Amino acid sequence: MTLLVRDLAQVATPAGRDAPLRGAALGEVDVLEDAFVLCEGESIAAVGRMRELPPLDGDVVEVDGRGLCAIPGLVDCHTHAAFGGDRVEEFSLRAGGASYEELHARGGGILSTVRATRAAGEDGLRDAVERHRAWMLGHGTTTFEGKSGYGLDRDTELASLRAVRDAGGVPTWLGAHAIPPEFAGDGDAYLDFALAEVLPDAARIAEAADVFLERGAFDAAQARRYLEACRDAGLALRLHGDQFTEQGAIPLAVELGARSVDHLEATGPNGVRALAASDVVGVVLPASALFLGRPMPPARALVDAGAAVALATDFNPGSAFCESLPLCCSLAATQLKLAPAEALAACTVNAAHVLRRADRLGRLAPGYRADIVLLDAPDWRYLAYHLGGRIVAQTVVGGELP
C-alpha cells in the first residue's frame, strides 16, 4: 500500500543516521515546513516539502495533515507492561506519607503485584499487556519494550515474556526484580532456581535480561552472577541501577558491556563521568521520580558530559503508572532541563539504539520503518510543551493506519 501524509505543518526528525546520539548531536532536529511523508508498504519512501511532491500513480491512500506535525513513532525502551492488578491502594497510602521502600519491605510494593500477576493466569496477562499496549499507542508509542519480573516463578515469568512478544513488544527477562516469598529473603537460593529453571527458556523468548540492583533487592555480587549467566545464555544486559542508592551499577554495567543502566536518580559525579566514557546508555525515567517524589536523575549533566541518554516511561503499577512518553518529554524539558529536541531524540533514536533497532526506527527518513506520530499542534515542540494535553491526533504503524 502507498500512504501519503500531506500538507503537514511540519515534519520533525532527529538529524543524520547515527546512533546513539551524544552531546550536541542529541539536539539536532531537522524540521521541514509544509511537508509530506510518503510510505511504501512498511517503509518510508520519501520525506519532503509539498512543492517537491512528485506525481504519484496507482492507488494512494491520502491523510490530510493540515494543522498537524509528524514526528517518528515513539520508542519506549523501558516498561513493565506485564502485570496483573493495580496498586491504587498503595498509591493512596503513599499520598498520606508512607514511603515506597517501607511498603516494599513490609511485603507490599512489588510483591503485591507478584501475587496479582500470578493470579491473573496466562490469558489474564495477555489481556493486560494488550490493554497496556493500546494505552501506549494512544500516546504515540509504536515500539515498546516490556519486562517480566512480576511472576518470579517459572510459569508466570515465561507467560509474561510470551505476552509481551505476542503483543508486538520487545521482551526483557527481569528475573531478578525481587525475591519471591517462597525463598524467604534468600536471594542466592532464588537466583539458583531462576538461573537453572527459568533462564534456559527465558533466553529463547527474551532479547535482554535486567536486574534490580538496590538495597532490599539484589546486591552487586548477585547482580553480577545473574547477568553473567544471562550473557552466557545469549541475552543482552540491562540494569535498574542508582534508583535510591549507588550500589555499583554503573561500573558493573560498563565492565559487562551492558546496553543500559536505567533510573540513575541517585547517580553522583563519578557515575556521570564513568557512564559518559562508556557505550552504556543512561535511561532516565522522570515519571518514576515524579510519581515517587524522588530527586530527578542528572540528565543534563549526563548529556553535557557526553553520555548517550535515552528517555522512557518505566510504565508499571507501583512507581510509574504512566504510559505517556509525551508527558515524559514535558518532564524532560521542565525537570531535567533537556531541550525538546534532546527529549525527542532520547525517546526515538537513542531508545531504538537500546533495543538495537536504530537502523529502522526512530527517524522519519527514507528506508526507516513507516511508524509516524501526527501531533495535533502547529509546532512539533508541543510534544513537550503541551503538558498532559491530548497531543496525538493519529499514528501510522508500519505504513498503515491502525
Ligand code: NIG
Ligand atoms: O523500575 N525499581 C524497580 N522496579 C520498578 C518498580 C516496580 C514496582 O514498584 O512495581 C521500577 O521502578
Ligand code: FE
Ligand atoms: Fe523499571
